[in-house]
Structures are given as structure tokens and as C-alpha cells.
Amino acid sequence: MIDFTKSAGFNLAARHRAETRFQWMGKGAILLALAFLAWLIVTIAVGGYGATKLVQIAIPVDLSATNIDPNNIAAARFGKIVKLGLRTRFPEVKKRKDKKKLYNLLSTEASFELKRAILADPKLLGGTRKIWFTASDTLSLYVRGKTNVSVPEDQRRISDKEIAWAADMQKNAEIRTVFNWGFFTHGDSREPEIAGILAALIGTALSLAVCFLLSFPLGIAAATYLEQFAPANRLSDIIEVNINNLAAVPSIVFGLLGLSIFLGYFGLPRSSPLVGGMVLSLMTLPTIIIASRASLKSVPPSIKEAALALGATPVQAVFHHVFPVALPGMLTGAIIGMARALGDTAPLLMIGMVAFIVDIPKSILAPATALPVQIFLWSDSPERGFMEKTSAAIVVLLIFLIAMNLIAILLRRKLEQRF
Amino acid sequence: MSASKIDLQRPVRPPWIDRAIITILGLAAGLAILVTLGIILSLLSETIRFFGKVPITEFLFGLEWSPQTAIRADQVGSDGAFGAIPLINGTLLISAIAMLVATPLGLASAIYLSEYATKSMRSWVKPALEILAGIPTVVYGFFAALTVAPFIRMTGSQLGLEISSESALAAGVVMGIMIVPLISSLSDDVINAVPQSLRDASMGLGATKSETVRHVILPAALPGIAGSLLLAASRAIGETMIVVMAAGLAANLTLNPLKAVTTITAQIVSLLTGDQAFDSAKTLSAFALGLLLFIVTLCLNVAAHLIVRKYREQYD
Numbered sequence: 001m002i003d004f005t006k007s008a009g010f011n012l013a014a015r016h017r018a019e020t021r022f023q024w025m026g027k028g029a030i031l032l033a034l035a036f037l038a039w040l041i042v043t044i045a046v047g048g049y050g051a052t053k054l055v056q057i058a059i060p061v062d063l064s065a066t067n068i069d070p071n072n073i074a075a076a077r078f079g080k081i082v083k084l085g086l087r088t089r090f091p092e093v094k095k096r097k098d099k100k101k102l103y104n105l106l107s108t109e110a111s112f113e114l115k116r117a118i119l120a121d122p123k124l125l126g127g128t129r130k131i132w133f134t135a136s137d138t139l140s141l142y143v144r145g146k147t148n149v150s151v152p153e154d155q156r157r158i159s160d161k162e163i164a165w166a167a168d169m170q171k172n173a174e175i176r177t178v179f180n181w182g183f184f185t186h187g188d189s190r191e192p193e194i195a196g197i198l199a200a201l202i203g204t205a206l207s208l209a210v211c212f213l214l215s216f217p218l219g220i221a222a223a224t225y226l227e228q229f230a231p232a233n234r235l236s237d238i239i240e241v242n243i244n245n246l247a248a249v250p251s252i253v254f255g256l257l258g259l260s261i262f263l264g265y266f267g268l269p270r271s272s273p274l275v276g277g278m279v280l281s282l283m284t285l286p287t288i289i290i291a292s293r294a295s296l297k298s299v300p301p302s303i304k305e306a307a308l309a310l311g312a313t314p315v316q317a318v319f320h321h322v323f324p325v326a327l328p329g330m331l332t333g334a335i336i337g338m339a340r341a342l343g344d345t346a347p348l349l350m351i352g353m354v355a356f357i358v359d360i361p362k363s364i365l366a367p368a369t370a371l372p373v374q375i376f377l378w379s380d381s382p383e384r385g386f387m388e389k390t391s392a393a394i395v396v397l398l399i400f401l402i403a404m405n406l407i408a409i410l411l412r413r414k415l416e417q418r419f
Numbered sequence: 420m421s422a423s424k425i426d427l428q429r430p431v432r433p434p435w436i437d438r439a440i441i442t443i444l445g446l447a448a449g450l451a452i453l454v455t456l457g458i459i460l461s462l463l464s465e466t467i468r469f470f471g472k473v474p475i476t477e478f479l480f481g482l483e484w485s486p487q488t489a490i491r492a493d494q495v496g497s498d499g500a501f502g503a504i505p506l507i508n509g510t511l512l513i514s515a516i517a518m519l520v521a522t523p524l525g526l527a528s529a530i531y532l533s534e535y536a537t538k539s540m541r542s543w544v545k546p547a548l549e550i551l552a553g554i555p556t557v558v559y560g561f562f563a564a565l566t567v568a569p570f571i572r573m574t575g576s577q578l579g580l581e582i583s584s585e586s587a588l589a590a591g592v593v594m595g596i597m598i599v600p601l602i603s604s605l606s607d608d609v610i611n612a613v614p615q616s617l618r619d620a621s622m623g624l625g626a627t628k629s630e631t632v633r634h635v636i637l638p639a640a641l642p643g644i645a646g647s648l649l650l651a652a653s654r655a656i657g658e659t660m661i662v663v664m665a666a667g668l669a670a671n672l673t674l675n676p677l678k679a680v681t682t683i684t685a686q687i688v689s690l691l692t693g694d695q696a697f698d699s700a701k702t703l704s705a706f707a708l709g710l711l712l713f714i715v716t717l718c719l720n721v722a723a724h725l726i727v728r729k730y731r732e733q734y735d
Contacts (some may be wrong), residue, residue, distance in 0.1 A: 023629070028527070225441070240511060249686070345660050
């Protein structure tokens with residue numbers, strides 16, 4: 001306690017200084033937290049910017065009939081053609097070791113790119129053409145100025161020879177930087193310059209669809225029962241406490257449940273969006289139930305009573321009159337729950353959605369990965385190119401999260417009725 | 420509309436379809452119990468199998484954790500060591516750092532927002548802080564491992580300190596920032612629930628605003644604040660991705676925040692990702708850790724809810 005007789009009026013100046021200090025502590029705390037947020041977002045946005053760029057190099061490739069049979073294009077050895085092209089571009093390279101370095105300028109994907117280009121446009125055949133190929137990660141980082149060239153040669157990934165070749169090509173405008181559409185249209189890859197997020201995005205979309213279809217109907221059904229029909233007894237109390245506790249269970253525990261019951265007991269396919277969605281729905285269910293109950297509670301009882309007075313049964317009153325009013329709130333709760341599920345990683349790791357997946361998942365039973373898991377996997381890769389990819393994938397994830405939260409807020413504003 | 424006579428004396432029995440619908444809704448609500456039972460049963464059954472292979476005393480009191488299972492039967496150290504103490508120690512160390520960061524930040528911002536901030540400032544600062552809670556933990560993990568940890572190590576080496584690249588400090592600080600909004604928004608609610616008459620009385624006696632906060636409002640709101648801190652601690656203990664990515668897997672038994680430690684959640688992830696034999700002690704130990712985690716967080720949550728509920732009754 002303050003001794004007022006002693007302190008009041010006497011050291012007023014000191015007390016006012018204490019007051020100012022106290023206020024600044026509050027301001028400082030908020031500023032610190034927001035500064036951290038800004039640091040995080042700026043770091044990741046800046047880091048991810050590089051992933052939008054794709055470095056390509058132009059190589060003259062000999063597509064005459066000696067290399068490719070026009071009647072049987074698929075049988076050609078595209079990898080060899082590309083390497084031959086590189087050697088004609090740099091005829092001075094003779095040593096085996098140097099040739100290997102030379103091939104390192106190109107992404108391993110180059111031969112497939114050539115194949116696709118020819119299949120798309122067979123008119124290319126029959127002569128030497130200059131074709132743009134994706135550069136390797138090492139070259140790409142160097143061209144974009146991300147490599148520290150001042151360190152000794154044996155401590156960096158790009159050698160002096162490669163730098164000289166790159167300079168020569170730059171002089172002849174044979175290196176260009178384009179927008180990396182592949183990031184949005186490819187699946188995962190071991191090569192950072194090729195890796196994309198499409199497979200992970202589809203996996204996430206499928207899991208979230210399963211999650212929504214399971215948790216939304218179940219969630220609003222449970223909320224409606226608890227709010228409108230549940231008798232006031234011990235069982236209802238237990239259910240209520242139970243739901244509140246489930247909302248605070250660490251998400252990894254739901255993953256353990258999924259692993260042991262969905263995979264182990266029911267034998268559902270590992271790594272599939274079906275199981276992923278089921279696990280996520282267990283997690284979102286409490287969120288949806290709690291939000292839906294709040295929404296149902298805010299509907300004035302007069303609406304239900306009016307319906308009952310006109311002869312509606314309790315079920316009719318709830319479904320025809322209370323429900324439409326409460327629906328926007330329930331949907332908002334569902335979207336916020338889904339946004340949390342979108343970012344959750346740990347339970348998906350438990351049910352094996354960490355596999356290396358290149359193919360776009362075709363069904364909810366196919367092996368898949370999810371966007372946050374992809375971020376986790378890439379962040380673990382030693383190649384520097386993957387660091388940019390990780391940041392870019394995080395930016396995409398955050399954009400989706402912001403979009404979902406915005407939709408929830410707008411929905412609430414637009415449909416909210418005040419009584 | 421039927422024009423038939425209605426016997427007003429006859430008690431109205433709801434039509435069967437209504438009863439069926441209510442039953443279905445009730446089953447949906449009962450599912451929540453089923454989920455809890457599922458968690459407990461699945462964790463418990465695997466844990467019991469685990470204790471068939473490794474004695475429970477070793478798990479609870481063992482000081483060494485190295486769950487390698489033997490490839491050959493005669494291999495030295497083929498049993499692996501399953502003492503959970505280093506993991507519990509690491510979990511508590513990182514959570515303690517997180518709470519040390521989050522408690523002052525969260526409380527100070529809650530006090531400022533509820534007692535000093537203007538309405539317009541509140542309306543944009545609160546959502547901005549909520550963003551911190553909405554960022555997926557995998558993003559925090561990436562940031563902790565690739566930005567904060569090197570930053571801390573660099574600062575440390577300039578001060579002449581040896582800091583490991585996967586220090587408990589980096590993971591703890593980032594986790595602390597993550598739970599700031601949890602503490603601030605819960606405490607904000609509690610502080611707002613303190614009756615205005617208490618503030619008026621204190622100010623009327625000549626106390627300054629900060630004296631009112633420190634000597635009147637905080638003591639009145641203390642149980643609620645304690646509840647919010649318990650919830651935040653439970654969140655920190657169960658947090659997975661940040662520690663998986665930033666804290667590493669070295670099971671050191673140390674209280675030094677500059678060293679690498681590992682946590683219960685990080686070990687569960689490392690035990691259960693990758694190839695695994697489903698029956699090995701190594702795999703089963705993950706479920707024992709999961710059960711431990713579930714029990715600890717459940718106790719914290721129940722305690723938090725009890726405290727908050729008891730406190731509410733005083734003023735409402």
C-alpha cells in the first residue's frame with residue numbers, strides 16, 4: 001500500500017516521473033512486439049523476392065536429323081544434345097574436369113526443357129537453334145549477385161572458370177532473368193531452380209476441403225445441440241468442459257491420434273490428404289463449435305419464441321429462424337478455424353505428409369504434402385537456392401492466411417445483424 | 420395448413436423427425452468426448468506397450484536420452500536410453516525463456532491498451548498484435564533458425580560468449596514473441612473486467628494512474644492474469660515447429676540458455692518422421708512422450724479455467 005500521508009503532495013514530481021516511465025514501458029512493449037513483426041515480415045519478403053526470378057542461358061543446339069529423328073522425337077538423347085550445344089558454345093573447353101564444370105552451368109532439367117520445346121513446336125527441328133534453358137542454382141545465384149566472389153575459390157560453389165564463362169555469355173546477352181512462373185506450376189524438386197509449390201498447394205487445398213466438409217457440419221451440429229437442445233445435466237457439462245479442453249490440446253497430439261487410429265487401426269493411406277484433413281478437422285472442430293455457440297447465443301430469444309408461438313416445433317424454430325441469423329457468425333468461425341488449420345504443420349508431419357512429392361496429387365487418397373510442410377522441408381535443405389524458395393512459399397502462405405481472415409472479417413461486417 | 424380439429428388438451432409430442440434430428444445433433448456433440456477418448460486410448464495403449472519394453476521408472480527419472488534402437492542384436496548400448504528428464508528440462512527451459520519474454524511484453528501492452536491507449540490507437544494496435552498470433556509456427560521456426568539464431572550468436576561472439584547455433588535462447592525468444600498476443604488479449608479482457616468503481620476510488624484518493632494500476636487494478640486482476648499466463652505456458656510447452664526447427668535434437672541436461680537443448684515435441688517429431696518400425700521401443704516412446712505432454716498441458720488448462728472462473732464470480 002502507498003502511505004498517502006507521507007507521499008501525497010510531497011514528492012509529486014517523482015510520482016509524476018514514475019507515471020511517465022510507466023506509460024513508456026507500455027508503449028515500449030507494444031513497439032518491441034510490432035518491431036519484431038516488422039523484422040520478420042521484411043526479412044521474409046526480401047528473402048522471397050529472389051525466388052520470383054529465373055535465370056536462363058541461351059545455348060545453340062544442333063537439332064538436325066543427325067541428332068533427332070523427326071519421326072521419332074522421343075527417342076533422341078536430349079541431354080547429350082544440350083551438352084554438345086554447350087561444347088560448341090565454348091569450344092576451348094577440352095579437359096574432362098572442365099567439361100563437367102561447364103555442364104554445371106545448366107540445370108539438370110535442361111534436357112526435359114529441350115524435349116518439351118521440340119514437342120510443342122516441331123518446326124524447331126532441322127538446324128541449329130538458340131534455345132533458352134534454365135541455369136543451375138549456382139550460376140543463378142552468381143548472376144543475381146547473391147554469391148560472395150571475394151572469398152577464395154575453394155570456399156565458394158562457383159569456380160573462377162564458371163565466372164569467366166558467365167561473363168562471356170553476359171557480354172553476348174546470352175543470359176537473361178525472367179519471372180519464375182515455374183514456382184507456381186511445378187511440384188517439388190531436388191534442384192532449387194526447378195522446385196515449385198503447386199503440388200503442395202493442391203495437397204493443402206485437398207486437405208482443407210476434407211477438413212471443412214467434416215468439421216463444419218459436425219461443428220455446427222454440435223454447437224446447435226449444446227446451445228439449443230441440450231438438457232442441463234452432468235453429461236452436457238462434461239461435453240462442454242471437454243470441448244474447451246480440446247481447443248487447447250497441442251496440435252501434435254492430434255497427429256499422434258491420427259497416426260495411431262486413422263493409420264494404424266483403420267489402415268487409411270499414409271501421407272494422404274484424406275487423413276491430413278481428418279486430423280486437421282479434429283483440431284478445428286473445437287474452434288468451430290465455440291465460435292458457432294457464440295453466434296447462436298447472440299440471436300435474440302424473441303426470434304425463436306415468435307416461431308414457437310406460431311406453432312413451429314423447436315426443431316423448426318431453430319432451423320428455420322435461428323439458423324439463418326446465426327449462419328454468418330458460424331461461417332466466420334469456420335473460416336478462422338480453417339486459417340489455423342492451413343498453417344499447422346506438426347500433425348501433418350506425424351501422419352507422413354513429409355514425403356518428397358513431385359507429382360501433383362490427383363485424389364484425396366494419393367500421397368501428398370502441404371504448403372507448411374513444404375516450407376519445413378525446404379528450410380531444412382542445405383542449398384542456398386532453397387532459402388529463397390522457403391521465404392517465397394511463406395509469402396504465399398501468408399497471403400492465403402490474410403485473404404482468409406479478410407474474408408471472415410468482411411463476411412461478418414456484411415452479414416452481421418444487430419438487434 | 421390442415422383444417423382439422425386441434426385437441427388443445429392433448430400434450431404435443433414432437434414429431435419423430437424432430438426427435439431424430441435432435442438425436443443426430445446430440446451425437447455430433449458427443450463426438451467431442453469420443454475424440455478425447457480416442458486421444459487418451461491411443462496414447463495410453465501405445466504407452467503401456469512402451470513400458471513393457473522400458474521400465475516406467477527409467478522413463479520418468481532417467482537422465483539420459485538416446486533412443487537408438489539396435490540394428491544388430493549384440494550391438495553395444497542396443498537398448499537405447501529412454502530417460503525423459505533431459506527433454507523435460509529442455510522443454511521447461513525454452514518455455515521459461517518464452518514466458519520471461521512474453522510476460523512483461525504481454526502485460527505491459529495489455530495495461531497500456533486498456534488503461535492509456537485512445538480508442539483509435541486500440542483499434543489498430545490490437546489487430547496488429549493479433550497478427551503475431553496468426554502467423555503459422557513453421558514461419559516462426561524458419562525465422563528463428565535462419566535469422567534470430569545467427570543474430571544472437573553474432574551478438575554473443577562480440578560479447579565474448581560462446582553460443583551454440585541451435586541455442587535454447589533463440590527458440591525461446593521467438594516463442595515468447597509468438598505468445599505475447601495470447602497474454603495481452605486475455606489480460607486485457609481481465610483488466611477491463613475490473614469494476615470502474617475501484618479505479619474511481621483510487622483516483623479519488625489522489626493516486627496517479629500508474630499507482631492505481633499497480634496497487635489496485637493488478638491485484639484485483641491477478642487471478643485472471645495468472646490464468647492467462649498458465650494458458651500461455653501450456654501453449655509454449657506444446658509448441659512444436661519452432662523447437663523442431665530452431666532448438667535441435669541434442670538431449671543436453673543443462674540450464675544454460677546458450678547451449679542446445681531438445682524438447683518433448685521436437686523428439687516426438689524426430690522419432691516419428693522417416694522410416695520406423697511400428698513396434699520398436701523408439702517409436703513407442705514417442706507416444707509415451709505424447710501422453711506426458713497431453714497430461715501436462717491438460718492440467719495447466721484445467722487450472723487456468725478454474726482460476727479464471729473463480730475470479731469471475733467475484734465481480735459479476
